[in-house]
Amino acid sequence: MAGETINIKLKIWRQAGQGKPGKFESYEVNDVSVDMSFLEMLDVLNENELKKGNDPVHFDHDCREGICGMCSLYINGKPHGPKHGITTCQLHMRTFKNGETIVVEPWRASAFPVLKDLMVDRTAFERIQQAGGYVTISxxxxxxxxxxxxxxxxxxxxxxxxxCIGCGACVAACKNASAMLFTAAKVSQLAVLPQGKAERKRRALAMLEQHDSEGFGACTNTGACEAVCPKEISITHIARLNREFTRAAFSGSETDYTN
Amino acid sequence: MSLESKIPAGPLAEKWEKHKFNVKLVNPANKRKFTIVVVGTGLAGASAAATLAELGYNVEAFCFQDSPRRAHSIAAQGGINAAKNYQNDGDSVFRLFYDTIKGGDYRSREANVHRLAEVSTEIIDQCVAQGVPFARDYGGLLDNRSFGGAQVSRTFYARGQTGQQLLLGAYSALSKMINTGKVKMHLRKEMLDVVTVDGAAKGIVTRDLVTGKIESHAGHATLLCTGGYGNVFFLSTNAMASNGSAAWRAYKKGAKFANPCFTQIHPTCIPVHGDYQSKLTLMSESLRNDGRVWVPKDKKNQKITAANAVKLPEEERDYYLERRYPSFGNLVPRDVASRNAKMVCDEGRGVGVTGLAVFLDFADAIKRDGKATIAAKYGNLFDMYKQITDDDPYEVPMMIYPAVHYTMGGLWVDYNLSTNVPGLYALGEANFSDHGANRLGASALMQGLADGYFVIPYTIGDYIATLPLGKAVDKSHPAFAEAEKAAQGRIDKLLSIKGNQTPDDLHKKLGHIMWEYCGMSRNKEGLEKARGLIQELRVEFNRDLKLIGSNEELNMTLEKALRLEDFLELGELMVIDAHNRSESCGGHFREESQTEEGEALRKDDEFNYVAAWGYAGEGKDPELTKEVLEFENVKLTQRSYK
Incomplete structure (x- = not known):
């Protein structure tokens, strides 16, 4: 309801920098309009903290319309919070109850080191893309x-x-910290389209090799990635990636690799 | 000084072909001896960086996010125009050219716009070859839709995420070239200055946003592909970190800034609901195809809620667009729809808690076509609206209000996309060249990719070929050290203020001034007042800014302050330009210049020019240079939507 406000408590992971020790800090934010987005609530917290002379909580965000993939946040144990099919920036405070304590953590995966507070380094995704996530044309x-x-x-x-918006929720949700859903999304897109077929073999092999070398774990089909993906990307794409890989690994050359 | 637009001679349709033949070429073996710096890797930057690297240049590319895929190009929903005429409905290069010139209210260059229309078709071919999954018909060929009131179906789209798919296409091309080593990609680095040596651009100074390290990067040419400056208003549909700093720094190094007051205010956004609000969300303008815009007739019903609006009898509603513009109705262009919403709210008939909103009602459409049909067309938009507002548009009318969306103004560039500083180029929204005083829907994506894939790869050769061969650009030139020192000095100064107001506090104040006096409707007195207010706010900023921490760390408050410092100057230039242009055209509405019926009135005799402003030094008025626009192929008419 418009005009309604709530008071909330926050437990937020604070970490000064990569490799530095971190810990949970507690905060209270009062008179939070239920119409605020979760990130706007954090803006309010940060303005308060800055005015008190404290370093604001650093978090990644940009478009705030659910498409750039910049925002992350593990909220109450779930990537992008309790709702389904949305990013953190599209989560609103009406989802929470008055007096509730909300726990906020960064993505947790060894391939995503924390840069500061809730910001992580996702450049491993860049290198997976660079390994073969394209059609080689000029x-x-x-x-x-x-x-x-x-x-x-x-x-x-x-x-x-x-x-796929490349946010990394799939990795954060996976007990193996696997990036198979992310990798599969690109491999699958280009595997089904005729434009991508010429490079199917080398693409699947190169992207998976890069995936593994970045320290992401293997897929054990638990489906946690699909459950938290803000774009609701299906794990059937991982099945296709596995087929692509198997086929690539067992075929001798690209000569008879025509469909 | 005068500005040389370098528009090639000859008939309009032959200019680009001839020009491509006439520009100097750089020998393939020599291209590898040159380095191009590309700042910003959205549609324009990523496409330019990839293409230049494919040609053999060494590219150093920069973005301040953690990946080029985050650029705000990604948020474009509707689509991309191209004169393919796949629908056989009478489209042509000339028609796309004509629509764009007219839509821009005759304040853009014929030659540039015609070239844009020409290369539009190549863009679609390129994107499809990359694997961009555009919407298709059951026959397997590409689907098109009519968009933004166009009378032909020339818009290509990928669901409601066209910008995302086009950006991911350009990003894939860029990733491919990063993998070859021809592009060196710098992430989380923000440009702080352009470095010039003997008047020519030779590189940039950046700040590493993670470590705070300030460093120089040299290049034989520098491309600014850094987007628009809509966030000068604090609230806009731009991403949070979108900023005008690269363009502004270029301006202060001698590049002219053209038509800074030309701002597009999009009519269908979710209204502001509180002081804490961080940004505004666009609702696709396709909604106006079926939604009816209205407010109560009587002021006593001001601030009526959506729930109560359902009960308001028909005779107490004013469907003001249908009333004032019987032939176009709810489909009038963006600028007209926005201005009318402001007018009815100013009259005290706005709705919702703030009274700064109008209804967009689907009740009649649902009654006529059924809920299922409306859901098929707009389901995802209705869901998004409900997610944000908690109101269900199937049951109650949506509330919308205009919001800053795009800036047509930008760095002045010639036909080669070169600024007046040799070696410094501006592409995409960062330049001023193609949209005149108002941009048509589905044209921003087209322009960004046209500039990056198909224009700069040709035109840059004309400059590179004039440079001495084998001469590497040298970062050890004192100009680099000076620029680094100046950047460090700026940061030290801001950190030493130790006042009480946060960057957001001050930015919101700037936003209020800009919105009030340089928003949808402008007048002489208001603009004069705004200029004074902005100057006072700059003093306040320099006295009372509150920052925390140091430069040598991830410090998002410092990032905001640096961008805001530039906005505080850029905002004043917008006001000066709006004051100078005492005509109404496109998105720029001067109250002194309107028809008897209250519509925008252009003054072609006086203002048929591009206003290019040059930096004259601290505390001095900027210098105006006029580039007169010549129209040889279209007849200037007053737009009418009655």
Whole structure:
């Protein structure tokens, strides 16, 4: 209801920098409008802390419309908080009760070291993309966009995978800190589209090799990633990634790798 | 001084082809001897960095987020225009050109806009080849829709996430070139200054946002692809960290800033609901295809809630857009819809707790087409609205209000996208060149990618070819050390103020001034007052800013303060430009210049020019240079939507 306010308590992970010791600090924020987003509530906390001469809680955020993938936060034990299919920036305070204590942590994974407080280093994702998350073409000299017909269902399936925002919730939720859902989203998008087929073998191998070398764990099909993914990306894409990998690993050359 | 736009001679449709032939080429073996600095890796920057690296240049690319995929290009919802005419509905390069010139209210260059329309088709080919999953028909070919009141279906889209998919396409091309080593990508580094040597740009100074380290990066040319400055208003649809600092620093190093007052205010955003509000969320303007905009007729019903609005009888409602613009109705262009919403709220007929909102009502559409049909069209938008406001648009009308969305103004560039500082280029929203006084829907993505994929890769050669071969740019030149020292000095100064107001406190004050006096409607007295208020606020900033911590750490308050310091100067230039342009055009509405019916009145005799402002030094008025616009292919008409 508009105009309603609540008081909340927060337990937030504070850590001065990478490799430095960290601990939970407690805070109280009063008169929180239920119409505020979770990040706006943190803005209010930070303004209060700054005015008291304390260092604000650092967290990643940017677009605040659920698409840039910058915001993270483990809220009450769940990546992006208790609601389904949204990012932290789309979580509103009406989700919480008056007097509730909310625990806020950064993503926890050895491949995502903490930079400060709630900010983590996700550049491992960059290197996975760089290993093969593209079609090797240059600008110009490409065929007309309508030259290849792609069945609508195929385009839709590619789009389902392509919606990944690279936030890392899948890694944070996984007991193995696996980034298979993230990796699968890109591999799957390009595996189903005709444009991506020429490089299927090398893409699957290179991206998975990079995934493993970054220190992400293996997938044991628990489905925690799918449950917390703000874009609701299905683990069937991981199944496709596994097929892509198996096929790539057992095929000798790309010569008979035509469909 | 005069500004040389370098528009090629000859018939409009042949200019770009001829120009491509006439620009100097750099030998493939020599390209590797040159380094290009690219600041910002959204659509324009990522596409430029990838393409230049493919051509053989060495690229140093920078973004302040943790990945190029975070750039705010990602948030564009609606789509991208291209003159493919796949729908056989009469579209053509010339029609896209014409619509864009007219939509921009005749304040952009014919040659630039025609080139944009020409390369639009190549963009779609390129994106599809990258694997961008555009929407398709059952036959497997690309689907299009009509967008933003266009009379043809030329908009390509990927669900409601077109910007995301196009950015991820450009990001994939960039990732590929990072992997080859031709692009060195710098993450979480923000540009603090442009370095010039003998009047030419030779690189930049950055701050590492994690360590605070200030360092120089040299390049034979520097491309600013740093987006718009809408956050000068504090509240906008821009991302939180979007800022105007790169462009502003370039301005202070001699680059001209063009048409800074041209701001697009988008009519359909979720209204402000409290002082704590951090940003405004856009609701796609496609909603106006079926939603009816209204407020109560009587002031006694001001601030009526959505729940009570349902009970208000028809005869007590004013569907003001349908009333004032019978032929376009709820589909009038963005600037007209925004101004009218402000007008009815100023009259005391606004709705919701603040009285600064109007209704967008789907009750009739649901009655006519059924809930299922409306859900199929707008389901995700209705869900998003409910998520944010807790109101269900299937049951009660939405509340909307205009919000700052895009800045058409930006760094002045010539036909080659070069600023007046040799070696310094501006691409995408950071330049001023293609949208005139008002940008049409689905054109921002088109321009960013046109500049990056298809314009700069050709035009930069014209400059690079003039540079001596084999001469590496040298970071040891004293200009770099001086720029680093100046940047460090700025930071030390801000950290030493030790006042009581946070950057957000001061930024909100600036936002209020800009919104009140340089927002949807502007007048001479208000702009004069605003200029004084901004100057006072700068004094307040320098006396009372509160920061904490040091430079040598992750310090988001310091980041905000540095961006705000630039906004406090840029805001004044916007006001000066708005004051100078005493005509109404596009998104710039001067109350002194309106028709009898209260519509925007252009003054082509007086203001048919690009206002390019040059920095004249601390405390001095900026210098105005006029680039007169020449129209040889379109006839200037007054827009009418009656």
């Amino acid at each position: 600008t110009g000299g490409v065929p007309d966009a309508n030259e290849i017909a792609i069945p609508k269902t195929v385009a839709d399936e590619a789009m389902d995978a392509a919606q």
